[in-house]
Amino acid sequence: MNSSTQLRINGDRLWNSLMELAKLGATEKGGVCRIALTDLDRQGRDLFTRWAREAGCEVRVDQIGNIFARRAGRDNALPPVVTGSHIDTQPTGGKFDGNYGVLAGLEVIRSLNDAGIVTEAPLEIAVWTNEEGSRFVPVMMGSGVFADAFTLEHALAQRDNDGISVAEALASIGYAGAAPASAAASPVGAYFEAHIEQGPVLEANERVIGVVEGALGQRWYDVVLQGMEAHAGPTPMELRKDALLAASELVLEVNRIALAHAPHGRGTVGWIENYPNSRNVIPGRVKLSVDLRAADDVVLSTMDAELKEAVQRIAAKGKVEATVEQVVYFPPQPFTTTLVSAIREAAQAQGMTWMNVISGAGHDAVYLARVCPTAMIFVPCLDGISHNEIEDAQPGHLEAGCNVLLQAMLQSAGVASS
Numbered sequence: 001m002n003s004s005t006q007l008r009i010n011g012d013r014l015w016n017s018l019m020e021l022a023k024l025g026a027t028e029k030g031g032v033c034r035i036a037l038t039d040l041d042r043q044g045r046d047l048f049t050r051w052a053r054e055a056g057c058e059v060r061v062d063q064i065g066n067i068f069a070r071r072a073g074r075d076n077a078l079p080p081v082v083t084g085s086h087i088d089t090q091p092t093g094g095k096f097d098g099n100y101g102v103l104a105g106l107e108v109i110r111s112l113n114d115a116g117i118v119t120e121a122p123l124e125i126a127v128w129t130n131e132e133g134s135r136f137v138p139v140m141m142g143s144g145v146f147a148d149a150f151t152l153e154h155a156l157a158q159r160d161n162d163g164i165s166v167a168e169a170l171a172s173i174g175y176a177g178a179a180p181a182s183a184a185a186s187p188v189g190a191y192f193e194a195h196i197e198q199g200p201v202l203e204a205n206e207r208v209i210g211v212v213e214g215a216l217g218q219r220w221y222d223v224v225l226q227g228m229e230a231h232a233g234p235t236p237m238e239l240r241k242d243a244l245l246a247a248s249e250l251v252l253e254v255n256r257i258a259l260a261h262a263p264h265g266r267g268t269v270g271w272i273e274n275y276p277n278s279r280n281v282i283p284g285r286v287k288l289s290v291d292l293r294a295a296d297d298v299v300l301s302t303m304d305a306e307l308k309e310a311v312q313r314i315a316a317k318g319k320v321e322a323t324v325e326q327v328v329y330f331p332p333q334p335f336t337t338t339l340v341s342a343i344r345e346a347a348q349a350q351g352m353t354w355m356n357v358i359s360g361a362g363h364d365a366v367y368l369a370r371v372c373p374t375a376m377i378f379v380p381c382l383d384g385i386s387h388n389e390i391e392d393a394q395p396g397h398l399e400a401g402c403n404v405l406l407q408a409m410l411q412s413a414g415v416a417s418s
């Protein structure tokens with residue numbers, strides 16, 4: 001039994017697999033463009049399933065196209081210990097976002113094969129469909145259906161800008177599977193996801209492993225400020241209903257609200273539309289997005305109330321009409337303490353530097369956490385940059401995260417023989 005805690009994965013093989021997969025959809029700037037349910041996605045899926053079968057796994061595909069590669073355990077009546085992520089990318093994506101979590105899972109299984117270790121519970125690698133949401137919304141589609149966040153029918157009916165539905169796209173790439181896409185039908189014993197951090201915190205603190213304790217809750221809004229267009233010259237300042245002026249105050253207010261709820265409060269206005277957007281016309285209407293995030297649901301509700309109060313105050317002062325519509329709500333999602341501890345202990349036992357972190361971004365793991373014990377492992381990415389072709393990560397960090405994954409999975413699944 002002791003030998004399994006000494007087992008380490010093969011970092012070169014992990015790196016080579018990442019580089020091989022990154023050839024599919026490779027961009028000139030060194031990134032990857034492999035949009036969900038395109039032919040390149042099919043090629044990536046085909047490569048993964050070939051590798052998984054070569055590693056002795058049985059592969060099944062569910063009705064939303066999620067792929068599960070299963071390595072038998074000693075007791076196959078036990079629910080599997082699952083790891084994975086996604087292999088679809090943003091149009092200007094990188095080699096590691098998602099791909100790392102999938103191939104780290106594959107490397108765990110290859111290493112167990114090399115060492116002849118049989119786990120008590122079976123292991124599975126999951127490749128979740130359309131995590132990025134770039135071609136089809138909602139994002140995290142495959143894991144969302146699996147965790148019953150929305151229905152299979154809803155997901156299959158979504159269409160891209162060309163009018164092609166998810167159902168049609170799945171069929172056209174040959175990944176419209178038959179297995180039920182549901183955690184109720186396929187219970188998961190534990191879920192781990194290794195991922196690049198996509199932020200700068202680990203690098204800034206010079207830590208290799210992010211022990212992810214949970215994910216921030218999110219509220220997204222569409223705000224419309226309705227003033228009145230008027231000539232920029234003849235209209236005195238005090239008689240204007242300037243929607244962009246009100247919007248400017250709101251942008252500052254969103255920033256203030258987030259700062260007042262440090263360290264985990266976040267507030268962003270990332271999209272804005274100004275009408276009529278003409279040099280010598282007082283802006284008559286502004287639409288903008290607001291994105292609020294917090295680690296605690298009470299704090300997030302407070303931020304929500306503060307936003308609505310600020311909009312009313314700014315609208316009254318600026319003599320504009322305001323509407324605020326919430327369009328997305330994800331509650332904060334804590335991960336499972338025992339699994340989080342297992343990750344921390346594995347990092348510590350292997351002498352790695354680590355720190356506790358909270359994920360600011362959504363991940364498939366956030367949906368999985370609704371239906372099974374779940375935790376995530378972060379590793380640094382260069383300058384915290386992702387969703388960018390220059391996204392980069394160090395082979396040694398990727399190897400370290402995969403070694404932590406291996407030990408955390410072994411602890412959850414149990415070692416039957418080695």
Ligand SMILES: [Zn+2]
Nearest residue numbers: 086097098131
């Ligand atoms: Zn990702």
